Amino acid sequence: MVGGIRHYEMRKRNRALVISAVRKAGQCSRTQIARLTDLSQSTISAIASDLLDEKIMRQAGQGEATPARRGRPQVAIELNPEAASAVCVYLSFNNLSAALVDYCGRVIERQDTRLSTLDVGQRELMDLAASTIRSLIGNRDNVLRVVLAVQGITDSDGHELLWSPITPHNHVPFGPALEEIFGLPVIVQNDCNMIAAALRWHDPQRYGDNFAAILLSDGIGMGLMLNGRLFTGTHSSGGEFGHMIHEPNGALCRCGRQGCIEAYAGTYAIWRKAHGRSPMEEPVADTEPEHMGALARCARSGDERALEAFNEAGQAIGFGIGSLFALVDPAPIVIVGQGTTAMDILEPAIRRALARTAGGQDAVDIPIETEREEIPLVQHGCAMTALTGIDNDIFGPAQRAETNAARSVTRKSVA
Amino acid sequence: MVGGIRHYEMRKRNRALVISAVRKAGQCSRTQIARLTDLSQSTISAIASDLLDEKIMRQAGQGEATPARRGRPQVAIELNPEAASAVCVYLSFNNLSAALVDYCGRVIERQDTRLSTLDVGQRELMDLAASTIRSLIGNRDNVLRVVLAVQGITDSDGHELLWSPITPHNHVPFGPALEEIFGLPVIVQNDCNMIAAALRWHDPQRYGDNFAAILLSDGIGMGLMLNGRLFTGTHSSGGEFGHMIHEPNGALCRCGRQGCIEAYAGTYAIWRKAHGRSPMEEPVADTEPEHMGALARCARSGDERALEAFNEAGQAIGFGIGSLFALVDPAPIVIVGQGTTAMDILEPAIRRALARTAGGQDAVDIPIETEREEIPLVQHGCAMTALTGIDNDIFGPAQRAETNAARSVTRKSVA
DNA sequence: GCTCTTTTTTTCGAGCCTCGAAAAAAAGAA
DNA sequence: TTCTTTTTTTCGAGGCTCGAAAAAAAGAGC
Incomplete structure (x- = not known):
């Protein structure tokens, strides 16, 4: 049973829809978003102003062509690259390539390591992944997700590497281990799935x-x-x-x-x-x-x-x-x-x-x-998987958890 | 792009959820429905009273055990078998079995025909299906859907039989042809898919x-x-x-x-x-x-x-x-x-x-x-496919199209 | 330089829907 | 007959979307 739908869900989905439209389009005026999402102007206005307030989006510097038409000019909004970032790691035969990407999907920093995957212990393999991720995160506080692509079979929940030709170890629990260390959601995915995801974005x-x-x-x-x-x-x-x-x-x-x-x-x-x-x-x-x-x-x-x-x-x-x-x-x-x-x-x-x-x-x-x-495709796929995950799971739900709590507290203390 | 969600959709899904819960449970009190769907008592009360008004559901005659507990007794509601009916047809090698089922999925009438499927023309094949369906519909006005299962390959939209071992003809457009005749949605499905659907219900x-x-x-x-x-x-x-x-x-x-x-x-x-x-x-x-x-x-x-x-x-x-x-x-x-x-x-x-x-x-x-x-399974699968289709597409959307129209007319004429 | 036109964006009131709390209903228990 | 318990309905509040109107921000025309 899926469970019923409430207002909260409705807003959440519509917010995610708006974010997704802007992510696909790059820059987008409110009017365009309304057309793309089939929601009313007023709704888009409300959602967009929330997203701007929450610094998930920002006003786009009017890039190139302002075709100088009559009427109030459209103001384009875009994803705020500093709203979040994500770490993408690709573990393949004898190679570990990792990247830190901003909320728009642009690579901020990259790190590549050669290693002998067949000879490395399970512990070392996870430690290497962890230290790479740690160095990419540095002291940033806006990293919200890690996606690890591996050559091999992963479990459908995205937690473990079940089997891989590149390592003799089975059931390597990258997900839980790294989540424990960094306190972030970590998704383990098959590399070919990431390639498919990337191609669709490309x-x-x-x-x-x-x-x-x-x-x-x-x-x-x-x-x-x-x-x-x-x-x-x-x-x-x-x-x-x-x-x-x-x-x-x-x-x-x-x-x-x-x-x-x-x-x-x-x-x-x-x-x-x-x-x-x-x-x-x-x-x-x-x-x-x-x-x-x-x-x-x-x-x-x-x-x-x-x-x-x-x-x-x-x-x-x-x-x-x-x-x-x-x-x-x-x-x-x-x-x-x-x-x-x-x-x-x-x-x-x-x-x-x-x-x-x-x-x-x-x-x-x-x-x-x-x-x-394949490597650039895998990395791009990881990036988009991480970012759309953030869109849906974190920025989709209205960011009013604290506000709400604060409000109800206020109301109670007033009453 | 999926398009945004409005109140209408929210109600529609919650209604469909309630109907589905009752269909699965057979009989169900409002309290149970609330638990199953995770919606509030008040919402269920509202939806249930709508569904009863619209004669999609009815109060269940208190079947067996009234365990004589304290408190106001639960009143069970159930699907109203007369809310709708559907025709299920299974065309297999040298055989056409058809059934008329009520909204609860019980068979009202059955009809079986032997024929030589390999020798029959495409026209005749469709005519035979049509006459069987016509005779089952009789002068009922609550038949809302037809599902035709066939041995063979159908198109993914459920319109045509693309290829079948039982007939030399390809691209037999059962769907459009029968829809034209009866003015009802007609779904053409592969028989094995219907078997799987039936097993899940069983x-x-x-x-x-x-x-x-x-x-x-x-x-x-x-x-x-x-x-x-x-x-x-x-x-x-x-x-x-x-x-x-x-x-x-x-x-x-x-x-x-x-x-x-x-x-x-x-x-x-x-x-x-x-x-x-x-x-x-x-x-x-x-x-x-x-x-x-x-x-x-x-x-x-x-x-x-x-x-x-x-x-x-x-x-x-x-x-x-x-x-x-x-x-x-x-x-x-x-x-x-x-x-x-x-x-x-x-x-x-x-x-x-x-x-x-x-x-x-x-x-x-x-x-x-x-x-x-396999034949009973196929028929049951067709029945459940037809009925859940009715649940979602017809009874899910609030039955207030006319009422709304009427209302807005009233309002306007008053104003 | 001022007013008119056009287009975008915001604001505002209405309507729908869900929810929690309270009230009402319908029993058994004392 | 009154009390207790459980279910169901009612009612007011709050959230969300929508349409219409207002406001804003330009270019066009004179």
């Missing part, structure tokens, strides 16, 4: 309510946007596209099972195949981007084994997308990351396989986009 | 916010409940579990492609395999339930080929569930329909395969339930 035209972002690197990850929402599993972050079954009882996967898509399309799998190794050989721990580039060049210049390896990878991905499309059809598809450097070889194989599936009946029409760099 | 304890219902008959269908909502594709009804790929380039499926799960686990596939036919042989049009029962008995009494056929089917289903669980983990699983008669043979094979997938890591723990009869 280009809402192309990446609208439905699309899938597939990250091709060591492992295969996926972020799925369905009906305008990030799709997550019921217990875990879900969307483990790389571990759908491609060949029952097939090649050995890094996860220890057999026949996963990743066991054909992960960089280690391509490397294994191209070097003529057995599909049951233990995956190598790390494949350098340069090696993969070289392999792609081999394939292009006619090396049969290399070509075959990429074809097999493309086939696995294509059939996988086909199975995914049988369940839900999230066109377009975006391929992200290192794997995109070989897209000229992969894409034909993907489309060939896709065309042979029920889900991919109109395979020709399915747009497949590419994005080379 | 046993919300067991089938809660997350579960998957898999229908094993000629084809393989699935209804997926995720986070308390029926999962549908973005363009089509989605959840075409049967057409996820089991073996790339594998056995011939009824859909014309190769290697779909259905091509191993549909009754025609089991029949084909058990009779030693080639996996590329054209699927037979129809397999009688009796044949399948006989086949299962053969397998039980040691017929190798039959046993192998069922094992292969179980394996396809198991790996499919594993792939599904990689994306999302909707435990428990319910197997529905004819296929359940062979569950003693299928289940071990399913679990063996499932255990070999990443998604099914805890395969032992995943509960697999069975439900033999």
